[in-house]
Amino acid sequence: SQQGEEDPQALSIQEGENATMNCSYKTSINNLQWYRQNSGRGLVHLILIRSNEREKHSGRLRVTLDTSKKSSSLLITASRAADTASYFCAMEDYGGSQGNLIFGKGTKLSVKP
């Protein structure tokens, strides 16, 4: 079944620096999504990249997808203290219940002012 693994598990940077998080997965996907979760809150959808896309931008976010390596990366440029949150990649689980979104373990990002 599908499973996502984020790397690193935790990341601490200074404001203004770039943050890169990686996600690897096991089985074929239609698309991969990234979500942000502030402490104790719900998840917020950031960006969706389809399997036929290699790169996508949204504001300070840049997502890449390499289907041959079954991996994706999320880059946050010029980070701000408000970017402090956990970031999850998510993809569909075709091995189990079809079409369900399975979340990776997440990367906890801390941006120090």
Added chain:
Amino acid sequence: DTEVTQTPKHLVMGMTNKKSLKCEQHMGHRAMYWYKQKAKKPPELMFVYSYEKLSINESVPSRFSPECPNSSLLNLHLHALQPEDSALYLCASSQARDRVYSPLHFGNGTRLTVT
């Protein structure tokens, strides 16, 4: 602010209590979800409703009982819970469940503590 509203924000209940979690969305979404999230873990899918019909139950114990009274509302009825059921319960909605997956919109969750 989220467009998916969950109530209550916090809930403390004993193991013999019966309580309900509520979720509401007015985005016209036809798929609604319950996720359970333990501390420092990713959300885990519990139930999926599609067009008000239960389409997925991820082997959730019967002490959790979902209900979808209409396309805007989703409830989770709780009975005889165990302390290990303490977690953040997240509701989400999406336009539809199909191959071209539409993003999930989450509420801020109900923090449940079972004593």
